Amino acid sequence: MAQPKRNQKTHSKITISTVEFYKIYMVMFHRLASGYSAYEQSFLLGKTDLFVRDVENPLKSKRYNIDDANYILLIYNLSWKDIIPAEALQDNYQLEVTSYPGDKRIPVYEIRKSAKESGSVLFRNFTLDKNEEKSEILIVTEEDKHVEPATQLFLSTYDDVKIYIDKLLIGIFFTEPKRALDIFKQCQLKFGITFHPRNMIKVLNFYTNKKSGVPKLDKERRDEFGRMLFVNSSSMHLH
DSSP, rough: OOOOOOOOEEEEEEEEEHHHHHHHHHHHHHHHHHHHOOHHHHHHHHTTHHHHHHHHHHTTOOOOOOOHHHHHHHTTTTTTTGGGGGGOSSSEEEEEEEEOOOOOOOOEEEEEEEOOOOOOEEEETTOOOBTOOEEEEEEEOOOOOOOOOSSSOOOOOHHHHHHHHHHHHHHHHHOOOOOOHHHHHHHHHHHHHBSSHHHHHHHHHHTTTTTTTTOEOOOOOOHHHHHHHBEEEEHHHOO
């Protein structure tokens, strides 16, 4: 089968609710501004590795539910007004999505729409001007799972985070199942509110990997919303 040309483009038309549109892409804006990868946010949400990447893909139907959104507010210390428009004059947006392979054939999505909105929202190169019909382009580039964006938040060293997680393992913290967000908030108490979870995630992955790590933690359980739970492996044998 012939490979598609590098400059080959496909065009799709999509309808999405105004609230969902803003929720997805304003969260993406805050994620990028904080230097989180899509995978890192997925991990804190307790979801599958590519969950956030799929939500941000305009050609897929995956969305943040109300519980996901509440978690996101806690991750980035936001309020609802930061991700939901205060007023919208339309229930839905009609989007035109142009997709094509970018550098290293990574999918790129150009999202165009026209709408009248009250107020003004600046979103990277995406702007809605007050009472003005205007078409702008929002560009979304699919992320590799292992990308590590630059961040101005505090990146504690892997060793420092590992020492702290070891202390939590020795104590009672992990005797009851904990969500990734619970562990993140505990690390913020230790390292400060600007703590970035990158090395925490690496330590947790090391302690749950039965092949290449040291399986001190079990992550097979899920909570009532399907979110991953972490519990001390030794505690599992006591029940």
